[in-house]
Amino acid sequence: MEDKAFSSIDLVGQCLTDSKRTEAFRNAIKSMVKPRHTVLDVGTGSGIMSLFAAEAGAKQIFALEHDNYVAEIAKINFSKNGFNKKIKLLKGDARNFKYQRNIHFDVVIMEMLTTGMVDEFQIQAVNNLHDKGVVNKNTIFIPQAQKTYISLAETNFNLYGFEIKMVQYLWEGFPGRHRCKIVSDKKLLHEVYFSLPKDESFVQIIDFKSNKSTMVNSIFLSSVTILTDNFKIGDTLSLNGPVVFPIKPFKIKKNQSVKFRISYRFGGGFKNLSVILIK
Ligand SMILES: C[S@@+](CC[C@H](N)C(=O)[O-])C[C@H]1O[C@@H](n2cnc3c(N)ncnc32)[C@H](O)[C@@H]1O
Numbered sequence: 001m002e003d004k005a006f007s008s009i010d011l012v013g014q015c016l017t018d019s020k021r022t023e024a025f026r027n028a029i030k031s032m033v034k035p036r037h038t039v040l041d042v043g044t045g046s047g048i049m050s051l052f053a054a055e056a057g058a059k060q061i062f063a064l065e066h067d068n069y070v071a072e073i074a075k076i077n078f079s080k081n082g083f084n085k086k087i088k089l090l091k092g093d094a095r096n097f098k099y100q101r102n103i104h105f106d107v108v109i110m111e112m113l114t115t116g117m118v119d120e121f122q123i124q125a126v127n128n129l130h131d132k133g134v135v136n137k138n139t140i141f142i143p144q145a146q147k148t149y150i151s152l153a154e155t156n157f158n159l160y161g162f163e164i165k166m167v168q169y170l171w172e173g174f175p176g177r178h179r180c181k182i183v184s185d186k187k188l189l190h191e192v193y194f195s196l197p198k199d200e201s202f203v204q205i206i207d208f209k210s211n212k213s214t215m216v217n218s219i220f221l222s223s224v225t226i227l228t229d230n231f232k233i234g235d236t237l238s239l240n241g242p243v244v245f246p247i248k249p250f251k252i253k254k255n256q257s258v259k260f261r262i263s264y265r266f267g268g269g270f271k272n273l274s275v276i277l278i279k
Pocket residue numbers: 005006007008011012015016042043044045046047048049064065066067070092093094095111112113121125
């Protein structure tokens with residue numbers, strides 16, 4: 001992804017119809033949003049999260065979307081469902097949006113998530129809220145956090161008789177999932193809480209221990225989204241898709257330990273993911 005605000009109507013529709021993900025958010029919103037709350041829905045897409053907040057009885061809801069076409073769809077959806085007064089549509093980029101003076105959000109719903117937040121600007125959008133002073137320590141974030149895990153993997157990149165070495169999302173039910181074999185222990189790469197501002201770049205040194213003698217040629221990333229203290233969600237058809245990312249191949253023996261330096265800028269895309277074998 002280029003360094004511009006993300007837009008995909010295809011993904012918006014995929015998210016909407018992904019009932020495992022969407023119902024989990026609905027339950028989280030229902031459990032947290034109270035009639036006294038002013039709610040901000042960042043990256044509203046179809047507007048479904050704002051509609052859930054309205055259903056939960058929120059006092060006022062602001063729905064922010066940067067893509068004009070998507071924003072118009074959300075606006076129609078608010079109106080068709082009788083919430084055009086309760087839900088106010090805001091158009092702009094969440095990374096630098098100037099919120100109205102003196103507003104305070106009791107609840108922020110933000111689903112601009114990708115696995116490890118490599119590909120979307122959730123961190124920058126969260127940081128902007130903290131910078132602009134429109135959230136405080138009492139603001140409830142839905143989701144409240146994302147945890148990302150990493151393992152070494154051996155992946156068959158042969159597709160249709162050709163060697164196709166590229167990053168791949170292994171979505172739930174995807175027929176190619178079995179081509180990736182995890183060959184080490186699973187380590188926590190990072191755990192990001194949205195109630196705090198966060199450095200937009202990330203670096204971590206990780207030790208892995210192999211569970212077989214093999215040729216390692218990739219890493220495997222997976223994320224879990226912590227919606228509230230009581231709800232969390234792993235991979236679905238549109239959220240937290242496990243990712244296989246090719247690296248320079250090397251041989252490893254069973255129980256051998258290896259050390260890697262992993263770094264990237266959140267939202268910078270896989271082109272900026274660096275995975276370096278240290279020893
Ligand atoms: C993954 S979709 C989720 C849509 C909806 N929130 C849902 O959960 O069904 C992310 C949405 O965020 C919007 N978005 C992405 N980056 C944005 C940004 N920087 N500022 C505002 N909206 C953004 C996209 O256009 C898209 O509509």
